[in-house]
Amino acid sequence: MLSGHEAAAVLDRQAIVMEQLVSDAPLVSVLDSIVIALEELIAASRCSVLLLDDDGVLRHGSAPNLPAAYSEAIDGLVPGPLAGSCGTAVHLGEPVVVGDVMVDRRWDDFRSLARTHDISACWSSPIRARARVVGTFAVYSRVRHEPDERERELVRRFTHLASIAIDHERAARERTARYHAEMARESAERANHAKSQFVTALSHELRTPLQSITGFAESLSTLELSPHQRHKALQGITRASTHILSIVDDVLDLARVEAGAMPIQLEVIDAREVVAGACDLLQPLAEERGIDLVQSGPPLPALVDRRRLRQIILNLVSNALRFSGPTTSIRISTATRGAEALVTVEDEGPGISSELLDRLFVPFDRLGADAGREGGAGLGLVLARRLADAMGGSLTLKSAVGIGTTATVSLTRALEDELADAVEVTE
Numbered sequence: 001m002l003s004g005h006e007a008a009a010v011l012d013r014q015a016i017v018m019e020q021l022v023s024d025a026p027l028v029s030v031l032d033s034i035v036i037a038l039e040e041l042i043a044a045s046r047c048s049v050l051l052l053d054d055d056g057v058l059r060h061g062s063a064p065n066l067p068a069a070y071s072e073a074i075d076g077l078v079p080g081p082l083a084g085s086c087g088t089a090v091h092l093g094e095p096v097v098v099g100d101v102m103v104d105r106r107w108d109d110f111r112s113l114a115r116t117h118d119i120s121a122c123w124s125s126p127i128r129a130r131a132r133v134v135g136t137f138a139v140y141s142r143v144r145h146e147p148d149e150r151e152r153e154l155v156r157r158f159t160h161l162a163s164i165a166i167d168h169e170r171a172a173r174e175r176t177a178r179y180h181a182e183m184a185r186e187s188a189e190r191a192n193h194a195k196s197q198f199v200t201a202l203s204h205e206l207r208t209p210l211q212s213i214t215g216f217a218e219s220l221s222t223l224e225l226s227p228h229q230r231h232k233a234l235q236g237i238t239r240a241s242t243h244i245l246s247i248v249d250d251v252l253d254l255a256r257v258e259a260g261a262m263p264i265q266l267e268v269i270d271a272r273e274v275v276a277g278a279c280d281l282l283q284p285l286a287e288e289r290g291i292d293l294v295q296s297g298p299p300l301p302a303l304v305d306r307r308r309l310r311q312i313i314l315n316l317v318s319n320a321l322r323f324s325g326p327t328t329s330i331r332i333s334t335a336t337r338g339a340e341a342l343v344t345v346e347d348e349g350p351g352i353s354s355e356l357l358d359r360l361f362v363p364f365d366r367l368g369a370d371a372g373r374e375g376g377a378g379l380g381l382v383l384a385r386r387l388a389d390a391m392g393g394s395l396t397l398k399s400a401v402g403i404g405t406t407a408t409v410s411l412t413r414a415l416e417d418e419l420a421d422a423v424e425v426t427e
Ligand SMILES: Nc1ncnc2c1ncn2[C@@H]1O[C@H](COP(=O)(O)OP(=O)(O)OP(=O)(O)O)[C@@H](O)[C@H]1O
Pocket: 315, 319, 320, 322, 323, 324, 347, 349, 350, 351, 352, 360, 365, 366, 367, 368, 369, 375, 376, 377, 378, 379, 380, 381, 382, 405
């Protein structure tokens, strides 16, 4: 039995260990505290905890005052009927008391090790958690020794504490593993769902132009058409085919960037030139719509893929043109912000409500907008954002209903001299 004074000491140490458990301290420090506490209570003892791993082998857990060489030597101990005190205790599932390691058969294989490290007696108890043996608690002595009733009681209490600590850590590990498995399952499900939605939307998008081709082709083959009507029908077929081609190109590009297989050729160029080129291309369309394209801002040395940047700017300016009314302006400007080179496309169109902004980057989601004559498929922004990401940049959109939309492409800024160097190399 423990004296009142000793019981209080045990309780104090138990409280410290419990606090460590509550604060999720690493298992090794909790076990060290338990081992040190027991060493303080059993005079001249050195204690250790070994942990049984999933392969049924004993591994080092805690032995702060045993020689490191000894702990290393017994790390990987396989339990068995003659495996020292610890290996035998795990094998039998019960405590093993060896009062003199020099004569006990169970220490035959470890005798010289014991001699080297001044071990004369060792007494080991299995630690159980959830009815399974999970390790051992050993008390070593430098002299031949059999534990008395008091020592047995102390070891019983501290073994129990060690079992709580080990169980706590394993439960936390299991929880984490379950959480990761659940996250992986959910993300696989989400990806699968997104893919089905994508395929459905793609089929739907292709159906309309294909039906229109079939319709025109049927009229051409079955009806007596005037040359003018034939011309109209052929124009319809060309328009629908071009539309299908552009959808397929975008889908292929999207698949390539998502698979990380889009070849990106980064070079230092003046991004403002790319912007100007894209605007020149869209100028006739802007005039047709009565929309002013206004460019401003300084030259913009940036590390980009010229072709992909052009694709992004074309997408953004086309959107601004497609969705804005006549007599409005679209301002396309360049600027720098720290290490970023920015291109901004700002329109005075209808804007996008904040609830719809999240859906902007969902393939084929046109937010209910009419495809219109050009028949946008709803892939432009998704692709533009992925391309910007692939170049190490980003694309963000801000919008206010009734006021307009601002798209900002952020790119990696380069220095003026790098630009000059790049120009020299290409010249
Ligand atoms: N500048 C803008 N002003 C108002 N609405 C916009 C603007 N840009 C995009 N949107 C809305 O976001 C939707 C998605 O744009 P996105 O560029 O991805 O597709 P799209 O232009 O419809 O088709 P695509 O670009 O594939 O030809 C558009 O259909 C439209 O509803």
